[in-house]
Amino acid sequence: MPRTVILALVCTLLASCGGSPEDHLEKARGYLSGGDYAQAVAAADQGLAAGADGAIAWRLELLALEGEARGGHAADAQARLERLAERWTDQVTGALYVQTAGQIKDAGNGSEAISVLDAGAKRFPEDEDVARAIAQLQTTGSDDELDRLRSLGYVE
Numbered sequence: 598m599p600r601t602v603i604l605a606l607v608c609t610l611l612a613s614c615g616g617s618p619e620d621h622l623e624k625a626r627g628y629l630s631g632g633d634y635a636q637a638v639a640a641a642d643q644g645l646a647a648g649a650d651g652a653i654a655w656r657l658e659l660l661a662l663e664g665e666a667r668g669g670h671a672a673d674a675q676a677r678l679e680r681l682a683e684r685w686t687d688q689v690t691g692a693l694y695v696q697t698a699g700q701i702k703d704a705g706n707g708s709e710a711i712s713v714l715d716a717g718a719k720r721f722p723e724d725e726d727v728a729r730a731i732a733q734l735q736t737t738g739s740d741d742e743l744d745r746l747r748s749l750g751y752v753e
Contacts, residue, residue: 618649618657625660634668637661655685666700671709674701675716682720691717691724698730707742715749 616624621644628637641661649657658681665674678697682689694717702710711734717727731751734742746752 616643616647618644618647618653620644621647621649622653622657622660625657625664629660629664629667634664637664638668638670638673655688658685662697663700666697667704669701669704669706671701671704671706671712675709675713678713679716691721691727694720694724695726695730707739708745711738711742711745711749715751 621640625637625640625644628634628640638661641657641664644657645654645661658677662674662677662681665671665677674697678689678694681693694713698710698713698717701713711731714727714731714734717724718731721727731746734746735752738746743752
């Protein structure tokens with residue numbers, strides 16, 4: 598293969614991987630809306646690695662968080678949520694914990710969703726959204742979810 602063809606292929610490959618944080622934000626949104634959660638997380642992480650800051654970084658983090666949660670990667674989602682709570686203290690609320698737990702539960706992992714709610718209850722002990730979500734699970738949860746709530750002391 599001629600050297601110019603190889604060089605052109607390498608340049609094309611590098612260009613497809615590059616892009617601004619905003620470009621990656623749009624890619625992540627597209628992947629998320631299309632249900633390709635792993636690609637959404639990858640695109641969001643690429644945008645963060647490309648130097649995103651401020652509002653763009655926050656949006657990328659939220660897209661990655663949602664991709665992890667909807668994709669069934671509960672441990673990754675919970676770890677990201679905890680990192681966000683440390684960095685973005687004014688923006689992370691109990692409601693975000695509830696939303697993430699709901700996405701994890703919808704992905705088929707109710708027990709891990711409860712772990713996220715428990716983390717939210719510990720970080721925001723007076724939060725009504727978290728308390729309401731836990732109370733709802735106490736009455737509507739599956740046997741596995743009730744066992745998890747019991748193990749955490751929410752059900753006797």
